[in-house]
Amino acid sequence: MTTPLDDVEFLARSAHRVHVLETLHRGATTRGDLRDRTGIAQATLTRTLDDLVERRWARKRGRVYELTPLGVVLAVEFADLLETVETMQRLQSLAEWLPAFPFDLRLLADATVTLPTDTDVLAHVGRVERLLDGADSSWVLAGSVFHESLERQHRRSTGRGQRQVAVLSAAALERARSDPELRQLAADLLASGCVDVYRYDGTVPVMLGLVDEVALVAPLDESGVPRGLVESTDPTVREWVATTLREYVEGAEPVTATAFTG
Known part of the structure; x- marks a missing residue:
């Protein structure tokens, strides 16, 4: 049984996972389109998609990948977290x-x-x-x-x-x-x-x-x-x-x- 911190760490330590999650949040798409839009190598993209599917954050319908409702919530919340951290970083020198x-x-x-x-x-x-x-x-x-x-x-x-x-x-x-x-x-x-x-x-x-x-x-x-x-x-x-x-x-x-x- 993983903890919430385990899942956050799992997602955050891979820029590829974050990029694919963000891209799928903009709409369901095929593996080939994902490769074109993200620039991620085929083998790495396959592993990344498998990781997201395994955690029930994404699913495959035919040739199309899409986020699950869990994945949508995660994508929104993680984007908010990144934005918050970015704001803090920009203000850090003036803190x-x-x-x-x-x-x-x-x-x-x-x-x-x-x-x-x-x-x-x-x-x-x-x-x-x-x-x-x-x-x-x-x-x-x-x-x-x-x-x-x-x-x-x-x-x-x-x-x-x-x-x-x-x-x-x-x-x-x-x-x-x-x-x-x-x-x-x-x-x-x-x-x-x-x-x-x-x-x-x-x-x-x-x-x-x-x-x-x-x-x-x-x-x-x-x-x-x-x-x-x-x-x-x-x-x-x-x-x-x-x-x-x-x-x-x-x-x-x-x-x-x-x-x-x-």
């Missing part, structure tokens, strides 16, 4: 800094994850900028400001009329005030009427954004440095980001151009 999401992490299965690389340590920051460049509106929460980012936002707002709401930490705003170039850029942005800025005096543990219909989450390390970027269009994820941003706005104070011109 230490991810916030405590109130939603099922499997909702991030289709998320795009951008991480810094040896050749592009600001790959994730660049990705945010490219998303913002093509957006009509954005809403961000950030604990820091960068000269290049502020310049690009100046062009987006004054040149294209992009609407932005920004909730910035007190430290980020103070840095902008203390730098003459940033101070002028910030004053011009606020005077344009395209940007609403709020000052948040508490800790900003994560960078968040809504860029058109895309939700952005950039986990921060202990020094406040973004470690990567997760972007999602899942409705639940977007709603959580929107709700969180609204909460930060409610706990912040509006900032006017006089804060940078006085």
